[in-house]
Amino acid sequence: MIVSRKLRYYETTVHLKPHQASLCPTMLRLTDLQLSSHAQLFVAATCLGVTALIYYAYLASTESSFSYPPSPPTWRLRGHLIPPRNGFMTVESWIEEHGPLITLRAGIKKHVVIGRYKAAVEIMERHGASLVDRPRFIAAGELLSGGMLIPFIRAGERAIHTHLQPKVAEAYQPLQISYAKNTVIGILNDPHNFQDHARTYAAATSMKVAYGKTTPTSATDPEVKRVAKFAEKFRTVLHPGAYLVDSIPWLKYLPWYARDLRDGCRDSQELFVELFDRLKQEIGGDEAGPSLGRYLWEKRNSNEMPELEMACLAGTVFAAGYDTTTLAICTILLAAACFPEEQRKVHEELDAVIGINRVPAFTDKKSLPRLCAFVSEALRWRPLIPMGLPHRTTQVVVFENYRIPAGTTVSGNHWAISRDPDVFPDPHAFKPDRWLDAEGCMRDDLKFFGFGFGRRWVPSFSAFINAVLPLDDMAFMNGNFQNEQPCTIDFQTRIPEAELRRMMGRDVEDF
Structure with a gap:
């Protein structure tokens, strides 16, 4: 019928x-x-x-x-499928097959991905002025962030770069040393929960940089838990294809769509406003130390930024600093556990340069090339942001035979770049020596992109000062470890514990 x-x-x-x-x-x-x-x-x-x-x-x-870079074949109308778990490995396989640059598609939008070291240096560093803009990311930039968080507003990046110049960042070093010593004490007291100690260090440092807070900060503080939740959500939303609204923009106008993102935006902005209001009260009472938040508030007449935007920028530094610093410390500790022979070489250098009667200081950095090489190799081995962060070209960028038009989204895939066999032979092996020259000094011809392109001073200093301290060796790369312990590390002291506690308890001014 x-x-x-x-x-x-x-x-x-x-x-x-x-x-x-x-x-x-x-x-x-x-x-x-x-x-x-x-x-x-x-x-x-x-x-x-x-x-x-x-x-x-x-x-x-x-x-x-346009002479776009080659594109892996796909018959999906929505474009290329990047798996939510370890998607950076899928992109790496495309890079290996098609070359240093590839073009991916999301709907009708095109996205150029850089996957080799030479192309990254040429495009992201030398042509960096042409990539200062950010693409429109509706899920992360508008629904979750309300359009007010870095890396989605250029004025915010300028303010942060102005405040966190190298000489300014050096002012935070004494407290970083003090917090690092507290981390060592925490591990001695409770070695199983080393991640919590790393979180506490990251939270205390980030709160100091963002708000000038010098009172004790813990990973269990309510505001730290809230910012950790936001940072984890932000990482998830940034993944290509995580939310359909990035391909179909009109979905954002449906009030019932992506309620989790809208709730996250409301909660994070409430948190950032609360913290900024507290800072303003401390400034009025002459209790606040130097910080990005104080800088923004005192320059409010010249920067012409709305107060909500200033609050969110300071909150971004808090969230981003907490997230990346925690991951960096945990990754370095993980590398030390996985490669004990390389750890032994670092110990020998520390004993020769520092001895066992004092703790390292930032002024020792140039005398500890093997330690610096270990840190660089750990963050190359397991990059913190393997997929990279998106940029957008403001003018045409030409690389070899490829022409990237203005308005194109461009990102560097840190996982693929760090596995460029021409620059990092045997790339999957852990070899800190690759960062050292024939004289045993850190090479000046090899750049490090562990914290993104450009300069990231405070996280890199934190990674250095904390490094003096069956596994899932990729556990920390995605940052989704707030409610779990992906691995356990066995810590053993190299000097008597009583002596170590004595050194960690001395006043920071002694160093």
Whole structure:
């Protein structure tokens, strides 16, 4: 039996020229049309096919208009599929097959991914002025962040770079040393929960940089837990394809869509405003130390930034510093546990340079090249942001035979870059020596992108000063470890514990 269904009644008046009136003297009625289910499927398939042809014709025309890098083949209308877990490895396989630059597609939008060291230095460093902009990311930048968080507003990045210049960042070093000593004491007291001690260090340091807070801060503080939740959500949302709204923008106008992102935005902004209000009170009472938040507030007449934006920028530094510093410390400790022979070499250098009667200081950094090489190799081995962060070109960027038009989203895939065999031979092996020259000094011809492109002073200083201290060796790369302990590390002291506690308890001014 053929099941048929009448279409809804439509009646339209057809206006005809006089000589055409005899051909159709009556109204056109569609009520008599009937389609079988097979015919309906045929019509639907035909429409879909025509749409797909138009879609791919558009892609082909844009491909021929611009000399984009090669693109891995895909038949998905939504573009390339990057798995949510270890998707950076999928991108790396495409880089190995197609070359140092590839073009990925999300809907009709194109995204150029850099996967080799030479291309990263040339495009992201030397042409950095052409990539100061950020693309529109609706899920992360608008729904979750309300358009007020770095890396989605250029004014915020300028303010942070101005405040965190190298000489300014050095002012935070005494407290970083003090917090690092507290971390050692924490590990001595409770070695199983080393991640909590790393979180506490990261939270205390980030609160100092963002708000000038010098009172004790713990990973269990309510504001730290809230910012940790936000940072974890932010990482998840940034993953390509995590939310459909980035391909279909009008979804953001549906009030029931992505309620989790809207709730996260509201909660984070409430937190950042609370912390900023507390800072303003401390400034009024002359209790606040130097910080980015204080800098923004005191420059409010010249920077012309709304107060909510200033609060969110300071909050961004708190969240980003907490997240990346925690991951960096845990990754370095993990590398030390996985590669005890390399750890032994660092210990020998520390004993020769520092001895066992004092703790290292930042002024010792140039005398500890093997320690620095270990840190660099650990963060190359397991990069903190393997997929990289997106940029957008403000003008045409040319690299070799490729032309990247203005307005193109560009990102560096840190996982693939750190596995460039031409720069890092045997890239999957852990070899700190690759960072040292023939004289045993740190090479000056090899850059490090562990904290993103450009300079990231405070996290890198923190990684250095904390490094003096069956496993899932990729556990920390995605940052999703707030409610779990992905590994356990056995800590053993190299000097008597009583002596170690004595050194860690001395006043920071002694160093």
